[in-house]
Amino acid sequence: MPHDGSARARVAKPRATGAGPGASGTPPPVPEAAASVRVLAFTGAALAAVYAPGPSGELRLADITGSAVAAYALPERLPLSGDSPAAHVVRTGRPLWLNHAALAAFSEGAPTPPAQASLGALPLRRGGGALGCLVVVGEGADGFDPEQQRFLERYADAVTGLLPAGTGGGQASPPLLCPALRSLRAGSFALVPDTGLIEADRTLLELVGIAPDDFDGKVDTLLAHALPEDMHVLLSVLEPTPRVLGGRRLEFRVRRPSGGTRWLSLHCRAVAGAAGRPEQVLGVVTATPVLPRSTDDVSRIQWLTVALDDATTVADVGRVVVTALREPLGADRVALAELRDDRLQVAVLDPPDAAAWPSAWQAERRAEGPDAPVGALPTLRSALRDGRMELWPAGTALEPGLAGVGPGGLAVLPLPAKGRTAGLCLIGWDQPHVFAAEERSLLTATAALVGQALTRAHAHDAEQELATMLQRSLLPRRLPDLSGATAVARYLPARRGLQVGGDWYDAIALAEDRVALVIGDVQGHSAGAATIMGQMRTAVRAYAVEGHPPDVVVAHANRLLVGMETDLFATCCYAELDLEEGTALFVRAGHLAPLVRHPDGGTEEVSVEGALPLGISAEADFPMTAVALAPGALLALVTDGLVEAADLPVDEGMRRVRSALAAADPSDPGRVADQLLGAAGRREDDVALLLLRYDGMTTRPIRAGWTVWRLPDAVMHARRFTARTLRRWHVEDVADAVLLVVSELVTNALVYTQGPVHVDLTLRGDRVRVSVSDASPRAPAKPVIDDWEATGGRGLLLVEAMSESFGSVPVASGKQVWSEIAVPRREPSPSDPGPRPNQRDVP
Template sequence: MPRDGSARAGVAQLRASEAGALGTGPPSSAPEAAASARVLTFAGAALAAVYVPGGGPGTETLRLVEAAGCATPEHGLPERLVLTGDSPAAHAFRTGRPLWLKPAALASFSEGGPASPSAGVSLGALPLAAAGTRLGCLVVTGTAADGFDAEQQRFLARYADAVAGLLQAGDPGPAPPRLLGPALRSLGVGSFVLMPESGLIEADETLLQLVGILPHTFDGKAATLLAHALPEDMPGLMTVLEPSTEASGVRELEFRVRCPGGEMRWLSLRYRALGSTGDRPDRVLGVVTATSVLPRSSDDVSRIQWLTAALDDATTVADVSRVVVTALREPLGADRIALAELQDERLTVTVLDPPDPAAWPEAWRADWRSDWPDPAVAALPTLQAALRDGHVGLWPAGTALEPGLAGVGPGGLAVLPLPAKGRAVGVCLIGWNQPHAFAPDERTLLTATAALVGQAVKRAHAHDAEQELATMLQRSLLPRRLPELSGGTAVARYLPARRGLQVGGDWYDVIALSDDRVALVIGDVQGHSAGAATIMGQMRTAVRAYAVEGHPPDVVVSHANRLLVGMETDLFATCCYAELDMEEGNVLFVRAGHLSPLMRHPDGSAEEVRVEGALPLGVSADAEFPMTSVALAPGTLLALVTDGLVEAADLPLDNGMQRTRTALAAADPSDPGRVADELLGDAGRREDDVALLLLRYDGMKTRPIRAGWAVWRLPDAVMHARRFTARTLRRWNVEEVADAVLLVVSELVTNALVHTQGPVHVDLVLRGDRVRVSVNDSSPRAPAKPVIVDWESTGGRGLMLVEALSESFGSVPVASGKQVWSEIVVPHREPSGTDPGLPADRGGPP
């Protein structure tokens, strides 16, 4: 019969599943009927039944459409009930109010109870309604003589709401959809049967989802479930795995699991031991529910434990604020929660719940900033007094408060100063709209909560300040902007690690050595800490200095290596250095323990450039760093990366390089910035910091024309240099600037011959509308202009003339000494048919 057939089926399936768990193979996931029976058992119900209206006019009845549980025959219920009859279900349906009947009260109803009632059977009848429509009635029978306790009643009320929702969405016709099992699943209640002797466990799909295990991957072992729990919660869970026969009745505990996405979830476990053989129970029956917040019925110790653990995972002030709202608003039934830090006698609000300005006092809106208000403490005397005294203030409904607080809690207001290290670091406001009766022990609970939150705010504020400092440090050590290049475009990206101090040892740099030469460098100092960042800054500065001096790539890297060895640090660094001739498209690579560069060719193919490697920097002062030459075609993309982009705990290096190479080949090179973003992909949880440097080589649109002259130290050396310059300017058809250029050459060559020893060399370059004159000598000392100029002084006047005639003028150190240069603008002229690109003079006397 329907009144007990489903229940007996549930018993059979439950026993069959338990028998399967006793076998040698891993149990399968629990059947729905068995899982429902286990959950209902912990709700104090032996049977749950759904009645819906049926029958024609004048014969309205409630008919039984579904039952679930593990009821014995004495708990069976009638198949039909008359709506106007004297049954608990009909009474609950007509009145719309639930009935909770103990055995004595149940006996007063003439119908609608169990077919064979016993002295220990109780009953609950809960009306099913949705959107004002009566849909039926949920009837549950229990075995406890004292009926259903308050916690069980609350759960069964939620169960009835879930059944009503499904009933409204479905069609309660002759074959209505299943309700009881899906309703339990929607409540997020999982169940299990554990066999302590074998360690095998039968868990339903809901429990596996709560723990974060895919049902088809579960092997049926309790240890697999326990592996997802936090280590500090293991001692409590071991009492479930190894129960004692002396432990009787239902036992409860709460524990945490780490979900696959990394977030933490709180779970509540209720279990009891069944049967015994020797000193160990035969099996353990239990249910598990998710507890994002502890129910109000939980004891204060459990609530404080939950808050302590949740705040321990909160690293920022924003995280602390979210935890406070979760921990206080729902359990206390509050309508408003505000949390603010105290900074310079002003309250910096970190969270308002709800965030709508209309929900807060008018006085707050005047101080509303971009996100939250920023009121002064002096404008709120109640808060000022609470912060001064450091005591929790509870203000019942009707208390006269200043306008700034009157609208926060018209039904009651709690003011919680947040103490930390002897002073208040902030305040938390909790407000109710309806009159709130403060319980005698509520002040104690709120005081303990305030102390925990205050310490968390202090710790989170220090963390935020530390991260801000780390960000500023990292930004100060990396280039603010990359130079504009003639013949190419360079872009870079840097992402800090998302664990620990967000500052690391990855660095990059783009160094414009001249108009047609550029150096690219990327490196990684071991670790991501302040020490690694410091070494990184020193190495970047050293590499830049050596490069600007004009050293070839192998010498630059060798000098940087010797510098790091001399620092006597335990850290080492890897580096990839590339010097690119923008005019010819040739690259010289040096790789010191770093990843090989990647290259995307104009045809869309990508490859890993085979660059001969060497030891990382800082390992050996005598290490050699060979150079590898590679030719680039216009349209080539060159990518230098650090290992944080291509390697992780779940991503082998080879796979990461292959993935990045594939992404580089598929990218559109017309926008290097977008290419860089695509290579980074979804950053997610990064284990290491990431640096990425991209260069698109386009080739120089205007190729420079060059000529050079080696100055011999003869009495008429300056005359020969002037003749060489004049011939060159005539050949280039830029004689209109001859006077200025010849004067610059005369002064710079004279200074070099008079004030230095060794070779002197003159270089002339015509690029577009500019003539560049460069004079190299062997002295590292920069030329000095006179500090005081009067009619008697003679020294230094030449440099002042050069500076006056030049569009730009300067001096840079080079490997063999220094280079003094001047640029002179050529006036606009009509294009000439002559070809100035004739072979350049090689120097020497004519």
């Protein structure tokens, strides 16, 4: 499609009549302002101006352009409370269209000298607030016709989108009028018929599909992109006669580089020379979304073909069908339904109000539309069976399921596609309708086009649904509940191509007081990237729950990706947080740095030492960076889709996210995440966002540890350590159960494993946790046969019976077997000093 590079559009300079055909030269560029003047002239506007409120209660002239800026003097300032069209429009929020006579009723703000000028004033509003006013001055006394008014209303909307809040407040306003006109995609040209040279602006070249550097200034280059069957109407522009000096309008099609076609609308007028014959042709070309109702059926079918070629979803096809049929045919209702497994699934209803359709449809209504079996509607079943259009005149008695759809006439169109029927289209009239022969032909041709488009759109929707399901299945359904922290995440797919990508996130609860956060991005946007993403997320989670430190987790994931022998690489940021101490260990592999919002509202990028992305080198090192978090801090991990785009450098994107973090209310991390994604409508890439608000643990655990010596009385020493600790913590009520669990777990570790054994006791709230770590990765096995002769494994059954909960988890050096015993509640005595926190025994 159009080339959007940095090169400026080069055009041929029109030569004077009589220039030799062999003359040549490099076409000079067309200034944007000159192109804007041409387009405005075809809207009947001699000039356009923007007035914006100033700081002292007045309207200031913020921008002006046009062919008659010097001829018509507009005031630089207008009182906001005064009697000028601009002030009236800003106060009321309603547009004014004034011919010469009506303009004379206003005492201020009229162009001088008045001559026979007319004026239009349109409000510039956003979010209910007044940003200013667009004023257009016409040289004719009769004012602007309806078509010109519609274009200028679109122009005002485009200006509003570019107008910053506060314009006119003493600061220089950026150019508004020319960029806004360019955004409407209206191209202009100046043609010299005698030489065949044409001066075309950049927008016209984009509409036709010519790269600016490839344009040589010759009209034949433009004509080469037009469809041959439309050439005859374009030749009347190339060879104008004196009777077309007043101007004309026509539609034609061009072949796009992608192979499709595009309808364009051309408005032109010839300028007479001294001899009274056309010497130059000036024109404006715009994209044509819908042909006017007065066009012939052939043109309507041509437009329908182009419009359906651009329709990608079933909803898009429905909108095109409604536009093509309801108004041109004067119909009151149009319904489009897909045929799925002998059931009709209605995709589009126009009007959408359910009360306008049969009550049976309302009873069957689903969230996505009515759904009814074909067998319940004999009329539709017959049309589907025969594959032939059926037209039912006014007064026909139809089944209750169709009663009221078309009391004045009903057309039932089966939609054929690839040897089968893709669906049905119903068109209904309230007043008696006569089906003309031309209308029958139009409906038949429409049905074939819509059926093919519906099949393509259904396949596209199914592909997108599959991609969405794949993406959702690879990302966590929910994040864990954490003690002392709240984590939220968001994911948005890219808005182009297959809506599946390689961004991922995860929050992994490693223990009650530790959590791992990870965010990453696999290169590319495809099912392959999503598959690698799922494998990497699973691998990182597996390595993390084994108890490895962050650098080892990322190193293992890196070697796994290298071993996959894929051409894709991945970036990753991994953080392990100690929620009790408020410390975090970060590892960054080619990813964006994490952001943190401090409790005082200040934000910063966390300075984390970087490393190579995953999948580049199996020998890469991944250093760790330790960071302290204060209660109330908000940690943000993002992917580049949020902070980088074609028109957004990553540094500026990170600055915007930091500003949004600073302005957000951290009490609701979910709302903060939604605010950060608020500007993601521009996104070209998928976006992953992971936020964690660190609050600090309200109940700090008390810990004690003991390294078990491999001596004959090792279990006795472990029991003594446990008894001392429980007395110090004043939880002797559970001493018997805890001592039994310690005896059994330590005995198993000494008998069945080699290497060091360690006992950890933790008191958190009303629970005592016993953890015994050893060097063997094998989980303890319960007895398979439970009878009076079996002896092995009975200790584990006993531990399980005495525990509120019991289990085994792998750790980096082996495994950890744990048990939790509930502590009975009791009233503290005045002499009870309570447990001393965080005391650790040394053997």
